[in-house]
Amino acid sequence: MAFYLNEQIFFDDNCVNIPPTKRQKTVCDANSVLAGDTNLIADGSSCYSLPTVPGKHKDLKSISPETENCQSSKSNLEIASWNCKGWYLSENTKNSRILREQILSSLNFDIIGICETHLQSNQSIDIFGYEWFGNNRKNILVNSWRGSGGVGFLVSKSILENFTCSVLNDNYEDILWISLKCKNDINFVIHLCVCYLQPERSSRGNIAQEYYDVLLSQIYLYSGCSNLFVCGDFNGRIGNLQDFDDKIDFIPEKSSIDDVRNAFGNYFLDFIKDAKLCVLNGRLEKDSDNYTYVSKTGKSVVDYIAVPYADLNKYSKFKVQLISDILLLYDITPAAKATIPDHSILSCSLSISDYTSNYSENGKDSNVCSKRRKYNVCNVPNDIFANQRCTRAILSVIEQMENCLNVKNEIDKLYGNFVTVLHSEMDNHLPFKDAGGNVTKKRRKQIQKPYWNTELRELLTKVNRSEKDYLKYKGCKRTRDFLRSNFIEKRKQFDKRLRQCERTHQASIRDRIKNLNDSNPKEFWREIDKLGPQKHRPDIDSVRMEDGSFSTDQETILKRWKSEYYKLFKLDNTLVNDTFIDNLSELTEQLEREFNSVTDEDDEILEAELLMKIFQLKKQKKQ
Incomplete structure (x- = not known):
């Protein structure tokens, strides 16, 4: 901040002796001012507002990385919660x-x-851009082909740049x-705590009382x-x-x-009280509330997000998103053999703007993220902001803000007109579609479904x-039953048509491969190679002597x-002689x-033979 007093300009605690603006008549005077203090901006009127570091050119300066990180912090x-109904890791269930x-x-x-x-055991969830913290069940049935239960958190790696995450309790x-x-x-x-309480009629028994006693002691x-x-999911x-x-307690009621x-x-209820x-x-953004479990068997609210009374004002944007809405919004095409989850996704926004981030440089706190000051305004003097030094400084700041604002508005206006012209021309000559508002910046692992078409999307919309x-x-039960049966019927139609499209696509691939066997053998084997699982090239970092x-030396x-x-x-190839090749x-x-002697008639099964076999099987079953 610059404070004008007599014939000097004060920058914080440093004083630079320069004549007033009216007396700066030559370029030499201006150069002498700028040469006196390297922390001045280009016109010499004030210091830099933010901490700077030397740039590539000796006359240029850049904002320090600490300042940039502080300004860009979220x-x-x-935060979201979801019952995914199983994270399938086997090759047979990879579509899910x-x-x-x-x-x-x-x-x-x-x-x-x-x-x-x-x-x-030690299995985990691997998604690009996230780190997994899990608690898998240790006691699994002997004959079970997969695990059961299990909870965990996926934490974005961008959050881990400013936070340290660790497991607090998984006992x-x-x-x-x-x-x-x-x-x-x-x-x-x-x-943060994520929970899963097994259903009331689970084969593991009713452990609700013990479960909530443990959870309550951990919350304390x-x-x-x-x-x-x-x-x-409780x-x-x-x-x-x-x-x-x-x-x-005096908090807003839920509906x-x-x-x-x-x-x-x-x-x-006893636990949260x-x-x-x-x-x-049902308490925040009631219009965004919905059922958390929707399937052919019914609908219910069994998934919850719970927070302390005192922190309720920190949370906002609560909503429950149906899986069908997400599939349509982000144009996700499920495979025919994929199981669509029947639990909705709960999400909310937690405000963390009340914490202070103290960035230091060379052991000293910077001026960017310093602690907030609280002033006692009970007795405010009448002559505050009335002295000449403060008045001139405030007027100077206002003038600089007006000049900066005028230039910025003019640039924004010109740039806006330029963008409008480009968009108008592109709208007239290029095809386009309106995308959703929420666009992710993370890489999506999209698997192309060649059999997905407009008909399937219309069925999914229905x-x-x-x-x-x-x-x-x-309303009345009769109408509810009708709407439920209509939903079940639409879901069955979509699932059936999806399987039909996938089978038709697979049949076309088989026919094309059969034709390639005669016309193009090389392309035939390329297509055969695509049918199997993708091979990953291993990194050879050691060799057995x-x-x-074992040796790890590259040479x-x-x-x-x-x-x-x-x-x-x-190798000795004397065993491969002319006699071996002739045989x-x-x-x-x-x-x-x-192979050529086998005709289609030999493989044909007569209808009479089939009926006779069925009759014999029924007779044996009765006996």
């Missing part, structure tokens, strides 16, 4: 896993709590606590942090009951779209509409491979004659 965390990866990559959340991962099955600690403010800590233990966040329906004591209650819902938590479902009609209607030891590895290939091509040719001709 003020909100986008790919569908779930596409959904999460498209939504681009900062932190995602996932329930029912069905992972075993109890289906409960996981993680801790986010700010790297620039050690006092700012976020504790970790409630001393800056923010507390609990989410997950399999409890609380209906229209309030989650707080209206005689003691539930699900008016059904069950026993697990009573356990859940004891823990002084309140759910976001499924989405019938699903919304079924969820929104609150003749004495049994030794190359020499070893060279010697082995030399032995391979220098091989005779065997080949014999196989071809036997």
Whole structure:
């Protein structure tokens, strides 16, 4: 800030002796002013507002990296919760896993709590741009082909640039606590918990009371942090009951779209009242609320996000997104064998603008992210801001702001006109479509579905509409049953047509490969190679020597491979003589004659023979 006083200009605590503006009549005077202090801006009227570092040119300066990081830090965390109904890692179920990866990559959340991962031992979820923190079940049935339960968090790597994430507690099955600690403010800590409580009639028994006792003790233990966040699938329906004591606590009431209650819902209500938590479902952005579980068997609200009473004002933008809405919004094409999840995705925004980030340089705090000052304004003197020095400084700042604003507005106006001309010309000559508002910057792993067409998209749209009609209607039971049956019928039509399109596409590929066998053998084998699993080229970082030891030296590895290939091509080939080749040719001709002798009539099964076999099987079954 520049303060004009007599014939001097004060920049903070430094004084530069220069004559007033009216007396600067020559270029030499201006050069002498700028040469006196290297921390002045180009016109010499003030210092740089932000910390700078030397640029590529000696006369240029750049904003320091610490300042840039501080200015670009996020003020909100986008947190989500989802029951994915199994994260399929086997090769036979990869289509279901790919569908779930596409959904999460498209939504681009900062932190995602996932329930029912069905992972075993040390298995994990791998999505580009995220780091996995999980708690898999240890006790799995012996004959089970997959795991059960399991919870975890996906944390964006961009968040880990400013926060340190660690597992806080994973001692109890289906409960996981993680801790986010700010790297620039050690006092700012976020504790997040993801939970999954097995259904009321589970084969593992009813453990609700024990489960909530453990969770409540953990909340008492970790409630001393800056923010507390609990989410997950609790399999409890609380209906229209309030989650707080209206005689003691004063918080906004919630309105539930699900008016059904069950026993697990009573356990859940007792727990959140004891823990002084309140759910976001039906309380924030009520228009964005919806059922969290939708399937052919019914609809319910069993997934929740719960936060402390005192932190309720920090959360906003709560919404429940149906999976069918996400598929249509981001143009995700599910494969025929992929299982579409029946749980919706819950999300909200947590404001973290109240924490301070102290960036230091050379052991001293910078002026960019310093701590906020609180002034006592009870007794304000009458002559504040009235002295001559302060008045001149304020007028100078106003003049600079006006000049800067005029230039900026003019540039923005010219640039806006230029962009409008370009867009108008492109609209008239190029095809276009309006994309969704939320565009992810992360890489999506899109698997092309060549059999996906307009008909399938229209069927999926009808499924989405019938699903919304079924969820929104609150009238008589007869109409509800009709809307539910209509939703089930539309879903069956979509699934059936999707399988038909996939089978038709696969049949066309088989026919094309058969034709290539005669016309283009090379292309035939290329297509055959595409049918199998993709081969990954391994990185050879070691080689086994003749004495049994391993070597990681690159030169030794190359020499070893060279010697082995030399032995391979220098083998004794005296066994392959003319007699061997003649015998091989005779065997080949014999196989071809036997193959050609087999006619279609030999393979044909008569209808009478088929009926006779069926009759014999029925007779044996009766006996």
